[in-house]
Amino acid sequence: MRKVTLIEGDGIGPEITEAICRIFEAAKVPIEWERENAGQTTLAERGELIPESLIESITRNQVALKGPITTPVGKGFKSINVQLRKTFDLYQNVRPCKTTQGVDSKFDNVDIVLFRENIEGLYSGIEFYDDRLEMSDSIARITKKGCERIVKAAFDYAQKYGRNKVTLVHKANILKGAGGLFLNAGKEIGENYPDIVFDDKIIDNMCMQLVIKPEQFGVVVTTNLFGDILSDLCAGLVGGLGVVAGANIGDDVAIFEAVHGSAPDIAGKGIANPTALLRSAVMMLYHIDLSEYAERIDAALNNTLKNKIDCTGDLGGNANTEQFTQKIIENLN
Numbered sequence: 070m071r072k073v074t075l076i077e078g079d080g081i082g083p084e085i086t087e088a089i090c091r092i093f094e095a096a097k098v099p100i101e102w103e104r105e106n107a108g109q110t111t112l113a114e115r116g117e118l119i120p121e122s123l124i125e126s127i128t129r130n131q132v133a134l135k136g137p138i139t140t141p142v143g144k145g146f147k148s149i150n151v152q153l154r155k156t157f158d159l160y161q162n163v164r165p166c167k168t169t170q171g172v173d174s175k176f177d178n179v180d181i182v183l184f185r186e187n188i189e190g191l192y193s194g195i196e197f198y199d200d201r202l203e204m205s206d207s208i209a210r211i212t213k214k215g216c217e218r219i220v221k222a223a224f225d226y227a228q229k230y231g232r233n234k235v236t237l238v239h240k241a242n243i244l245k246g247a248g249g250l251f252l253n254a255g256k257e258i259g260e261n262y263p264d265i266v267f268d269d270k271i272i273d274n275m276c277m278q279l280v281i282k283p284e285q286f287g288v289v290v291t292t293n294l295f296g297d298i299l300s301d302l303c304a305g306l307v308g309g310l311g312v313v314a315g316a317n318i319g320d321d322v323a324i325f326e327a328v329h330g331s332a333p334d335i336a337g338k339g340i341a342n343p344t345a346l347l348r349s350a351v352m353m354l355y356h357i358d359l360s361e362y363a364e365r366i367d368a369a370l371n372n373t374l375k376n377k378i379d380c381t382g383d384l385g386g387n388a389n390t391e392q393f394t395q396k397i398i399e400n401l402n
């Protein structure tokens with residue numbers, strides 16, 4: 070049995086992780102959950118946002134599934150998600166966005182996998198405020214190594230999954246330093262993959278192209294801030310944050326997570342949609358080479374999503390979390 074760290078998170082986190090555990094049990098997935106937690110609940114119970122035991126568990130197991138976490142608002146509380154990314158050097162944020170039959174969206178043929186650099190750029194935390202001049206600097210520092218490894222991850226993915234084009238998104242026409250470094254890394258790395266077309270787009274044009282003709286894109290790679298924005302834009306093309314998976318991946322550790330928040334407005338009501346977390350869990354199964362189980366669960370989910378009536382309210386259905394989960398379990402067979 071492969072051990073995996075399970076972080077249920079806050080708000081709707083416990084409800085949707087429970088759904089995933091039930092589906093995995095029904096599908097007899099050969100993994101054993103090691104339960105840990107982080108966030109507001111943990112702060113209240115144990116006086117710390119990220120317990121050392123969680124860090125130890127992830128270090129040991131190298132793979133984790135994480136529900137949404139509430140980072141308390143106020144001074145001294147750093148984002149837990151950012152801390153986990155930095156602690157484990159999770160430099161790839163991977164977000165597959167594909168249209169699904171039954172899920173309302175403006176397009177019916179989107180199949181994009183977005184690779185966002187997850188550590189550097191405007192999120193590197195280098196910020197200065199000059200009281201005297203009432204002036205602030207936020208530094209977008211990126212390194213050649215940082216650019217190369219995220220671009221390589223995108224090309225490796227394209228090669229592994231038979232995608233014939235990688236589109237690099239940048240603003241090198243204006244941000245000649247950081248943007249230029251990223252674009253050059255793309256051109257250089259791309260030469261090692263002669264069967265994959267390397268394409269580049271300026272971020273503003275990319276946004277327009279995505280909302281007009283998203284089917285022209287497959288694997289997309291970009292820097293941290295542009296990736297943050299594009300990942301939600303791409304989610305919007307296929308039905309929103311409630312249905313897309315997300316993963317933070319490094320060379321050693323990978324954390325798979327629901328990309329939506331802890332939804333405090335519906336927490337405890339039993340009506341949350343577990344699709345995003347389930348899809349992240351499916352990604353995790355591919356990552357740890359349990360593809361057979363991943364395919365079976367993915368097919369059961371997609372079959373369930375075809376009948377709106379069986380889905381949760383946010384998807385236009387009548388079911389609660391429990392009933393939706395039960396349908397997915399029935400569809401496993």
Ligand code: NAD
Nearest residue numbers: 137138139140311327328329330331332334335341342383
């Ligand atoms: P949110 O995603 O929690 O909620 C936005 C809206 O979407 C709400 O109306 C909510 O009910 C709905 N929603 C979200 N997920 C849903 C689901 N699975 N099923 C049905 N409806 C769902 O965003 P927010 O309100 O801006 O943030 C709430 C908290 O979540 C904040 O504390 C924020 O810090 C945290 N957050 C965490 C993560 C993360 O851990 N990855 C991401 C975003 C926000």
